[in-house]
Amino acid sequence: MVYFYKFNYLDTLFEIFFSYIPNTKRLSIAFIAISIIGGQYVWSNNPVQTASNIKTVQLYKKGWSMSYPIINLYPQEQLTLEFDDFAYDSKNYQYSIIHCNSNWEESNLMQTEYVDGFMPNAIQDYQYSFNTTFDYIHYTLDFPNRDIKLLLSGNYIIKVFELGNEDNPILVRPFYVSESLVSILPRIKYTSNSNFRASMQEVNFTIEHPNFRINNPRDEIKVVLQQNGRWDNQIDDLKPLFIRHEELDYSYNRENLFDGGNEYRWLDIRSTRFAPEHVEGISFFDPHYHFTLFPDKYLSQKPYFYREDFNGKYYIEVKENRDPMIEADYTYVHFKFPVKAPYVDGHIYVTGGLNDWQLNDANRMEYNFTTRMYELSMLLKQGFYNYQYHFLENNFTKAEVERFEGSFGQTENDYIIYVYYQSVGDNYERLIGVNISNSLKYSMKK
Incomplete structure (x- = not known):
């Protein structure tokens, strides 16, 4: 677990x-x-859990499937949770919501303090797959809803489980509820540190709080920075460098650096009839489809080239049918990456939204001595995906992107800045502001 x-x-x-x-x-x-x-x-700093029979879990702001799971407390917005269960019969799935602190530890709050309503509640919206080689049941839940309303800002997790088995959830996903009480002004640019200028990006920002009193910013404020929704490389230990009247300045030149990385590779499996670019062949081995990709290349050995991407996200779509949620099939996708000899100091992972940016056995590649390639087969629902190859060194938690993808200061990335507040008398952390910014929208000059 x-x-x-x-x-x-x-x-x-x-x-x-x-x-x-x-x-x-x-x-x-x-x-x-x-x-x-x-x-x-x-729940640790990576509160994601998925049972083996659960696939294609998506959590997003209602009506915007490519968005991050962040909503406002006032006026309260909704999130949509979708997932597929590889099963022949529907189950009595329930859900509960838990308030957490910024480290994803359960808050010291009574349930009635952060939720108006009773939990757990049933997930009643589901559909059976139609005309697919894999049988699955597609579940959908919009929340907050008439059964529950959220009363406080902060970090939350939603967990789904079968009735009577709450301690063994089939999935756990994090989301954020913000009060929007402060203004966050980001400045994303090439770093002024000449040693990292070509490969890294510097994320400076200012927090303005003219209508929100902060007595002791160094103790009461915590900031978390994320790049494209990744968990392994987030920064969460920054303190304001300068404290001015109603303004906190985080203008560092080393502590706030991210590897620029590269634009994401793309995978199109929307059609089982026509092989798009990067797909070597589509095969049907009764009863399932297989997409074999051409061996991928080292992008670290090439100059930077801008390619429009989704910063690791994906969307579900099928060209031959109308309803992708229940008519999109599951296919085996075979990734290949040529390497002369296996690495002994770590492992290669296929990462992105396709596996919630996790680094585990499900997306770890294995070396094939016959083909002299790292290989991985993943079961994916038809759609359009972004992905990258990351290297995780033994005994490390932060993956390296530069070895296979390259790392460039001009890469287009999303950066999410979360601002938490907890005074001495508060018994929970409030999320008082969130900013989502794209590096291309800001000057990359000095």
């Missing part, structure tokens, strides 16, 4: 108690103890 239990002051007691219990029984006993004592879930 993604989450684990935070024991607090009982750590030593559990350690002594478990030392006398066989390993095979410790986990179940731990959860019994948790249910008796009560406590807090920690």
